[in-house]
Structures are given as structure tokens and as C-alpha cells.
Amino acid sequence: MKPILTVDVVLLTLLEGQLQAALFQRAADPFAAAWALPGGFIHEEDASVADAAARVLADKTGIVSPYLEELCTFSGPCRDPRGWSLTVAYFALVAPEVLLSAPASSLRLVPAGPPRLRGLPFDHRDIIEAAVARVRSKSAYSSLPVHLCNPTFSIPELHAVYEAVLGVPLDRANFRRKLEDLNLLEEVPDETRGAGRHRPARLYRQRKEFMHALSVRGRGIGG
Amino acid sequence: MKPILTVDVVLLTLLEGQLQAALFQRAADPFAAAWALPGGFIHEEDASVADAAARVLADKTGIVSPYLEELCTFSGPCRDPRGWSLTVAYFALVAPEVLLSAPASSLRLVPAGPPRLRGLPFDHRDIIEAAVARVRSKSAYSSLPVHLCNPTFSIPELHAVYEAVLGVPLDRANFRRKLEDLNLLEEVPDETRGAGRHRPARLYRQRKEFMHALSVRGRGIGG
DNA sequence: ACAATAGTGTCTGTTAGACACTATGCC
């Protein structure tokens, strides 16, 4: 038996205080013209499924090498009208600026948290919800949310990202201290970012050694 | 492109103080007669890949409904001599008694931790190592190792399992307290297990509500 | 009674969390 085999990518960003997923209009049947997750078939020249996911994303958005992680597979005889199918789901995290400057005119952002999405083809709603659940749970004990920020960012910005992703308020002071303990960030010399008539914040970037790794040291960042 | 699509299962147990993986002798090419992970193709009647993994395991060992979790996929043009292939890897955890009483005569147990295994076909070594890494890291903050125990077990037995999986000594007293806080276990009334000329230990079982869930409450069980 | 492990009590250093405080840039 040869099932239909695809990759799908949940491209997430944080906009207006909530996680949003990028949807694209399908070109071909089934569900032609419907808004759905970017996805596609494996190509002979892909070195792996992860490679295929990155290629699909680059083709549709121009985004290259975002944070990309395998989520899990979704499979069964009924999820695709063409027959037994399996998709390997990935999720990607990018700063909102990356998406807003992307050339894709046929891109739509939809809130990915509750309330639950409606009208998506296949089991794309389940996939998005699994991605959001994964991002949330991992964020409680890792530096994953950094990938939702620009290359340089201030501590208050990162603080707001964590609060939005986790959905709980975090003490500013303790959050700072935790970050310092983890030693994930390095200061960008002499750079600040201000917004309004008040003291501007210093800018930081993620240390290279943690670029695609997760810091599970300590007991997480929830404080 | 239609890659070769399979499932593979890393069946793990704890024997002689270390994690061991079950290998089976392959019936067909490629690598016929080689010792490898139990695996196979998806069948039309499987409801999902997880279902296929459970079926494969039941066919080869008779073991039904063990703890079974998707690990990740392994894919690429070179891992199978027949061409571009993808396997969805699962891992299963069982008590050693389950394996020793299994009807499989063509089953072999090999130590899964370091030193690294040699001579396995495909990328089965990578798959086993990924499974072991996953089990170890999850054990630090969950009740996963319970599935390596018999249906009823004593606290000292579970304590030994945690120590073996994590590879570090854990204080007996603090381990007990942690378990009590998590409230994962319930006492089996009037049951004890003794081994030697000393006080026997009370027996416990996992509460039903946690049977296939993970408790991530608190800060893990490492103490 | 003794050996050996099961199970409990208690102390201490560390850490998460709360909150008050000071610093600084922009208007």
C-alpha cells in the first residue's frame, strides 16, 4: 500500500498579542481555492522531510531558515478524500515583520489560539492546535519564544512575547533575572529602542550557541 | 514521487539495570536475516500510523497496548537501498516480564544506552538512540518510567527504575515525597512484596486517570 | 535478637514570586 505522503507547515507569528497562523490559498484539488496550511509533496531532490518542509515554506513565502521543528504525523484513511494519507507536520516561528514583508499576496493570518478555527480543509485545524499546544508547553521551560522576535530585541519586548504565548502575567524583575541566569542573550553594544516619552530599553540578541538549541537548564523561565 | 513509507518501533525495557531494545531477525530483503527494529508497511485497514505501529508490535511479540508514543520521522534518499524512504519511529515501554514471557523466540535484547550499537541496518542505531534520549529527558519530569514496571510495583522498585533510566542516584526519602505530592499512584490494599530477610514493601499501581497521560505538574521528579 | 531494607522527620541552602524602589530618556 502506498499512502499519499505530504508535509505541512504551521507558520506561526505573534501579532496583536496572539499567536497567528499563516494560511495560503490552495492551487489544486482537493479543496482548490480553500485557505489551508502551506504544504506539498516530497521531491526526489529533498534530503529529508525537514528539507521538504523548508523548501515548501521558502517557495510560498520566501522565508529561509526560520526556526523549524517537526511536530508529529497525522494519518489515516479519511483525512484526505483521495485515500489513505500521511502528513508530517512542522511548525515554524518567525517575527511578525518577516511575514509582513514577505512577497506573498495570497497569504492570510488567522488567530491560532482559541476560539477554534473553522472551515479548514483536511485536519488542518487539529494540526494548528497541536502546534500551538506544543509552542505553549515548550515556552514554559525554554527560549523558544525568542524566535518570535526580531534579531535584536529588548527585554520588555521578549517579556511581552512570553506573556502572550503563555497567557499568564510574568513578573518583570524575576523574568529579567531568569534570563540573566540562563545566559542566553548578549547585549548589543550601545543599541537602544525607545517608543514614547520615556527611557528606552537596551537591545539584546540570542547568543549564537543557542541559535537552534533549547535551553532546558534550570527550571524554566516562568517567573 | 512516492517514497517508501514504513513504521518502526523501538521496544524498550529495563533489564539488568539498563535500557534494552528488542531486535528481530528480518524475514525479507533488504538486509534479510539481519537483526533490526520491528517494523513494516502501513496496511489499508490501519486507522493511523500509530495503529500500524501497534499492529506490527502485536504481530511480532503478542504484546498489546503497551505505552506507545510517536518519536519522530527519519527520512531521506539514502537510508534505504531501495530509494527515497520515510519511517515514522515509535517507542514502546514494557516491563521486562512482558518481554520474557513473549512467545517470540526470534527476539534479541541489546543494551540501548552507550556504548553505541553496531551493525544495525538502515539508520536503526540513530532511531534507538533518539528513543533512549527521549525516554531519559522525559523521565526527568514525568511518570514515564512507570510503564517500565509491572502493573503493581513497590516504591523502591520504581525508585530503582528512575535511577537506572536517569543514570543518577535519587534520594529515597525525597523521591517518595515527590510521588506523594504528584498523587499519581494508589496503594494496592494489603499487598506487599518482599525479597529477602527484611521488611517487605507495599505495592502501588498507577491511578487510571494517568494511564496514558504525563504529569508535568510541579518541577519533575528528580529529587 | 539481628540484619536489612521500608518508610518518616527534620534541617538547611536555594529559588521562585511578590513588590518596593531607583534610574533614565523624552516631552
Next chain:
DNA sequence: GGCATAGTGTCTAACAGACACTATTGT
């Protein structure tokens, strides 16, 4: 100078870890 937010100091309660103690069984 005042406002608004950046950034720091400090107190407290909770918890992890260490370790000494008591309890209970088989021999």
C-alpha cells in the same frame, strides 16, 4: 521637572536536597 517605562534590591514562603532517624519483616 514630570511622566512613563527601564532596570535593581530585598523580603518571604516554598521547595529541593541531605541525612538521621524509626518501623517492620524474615531468619
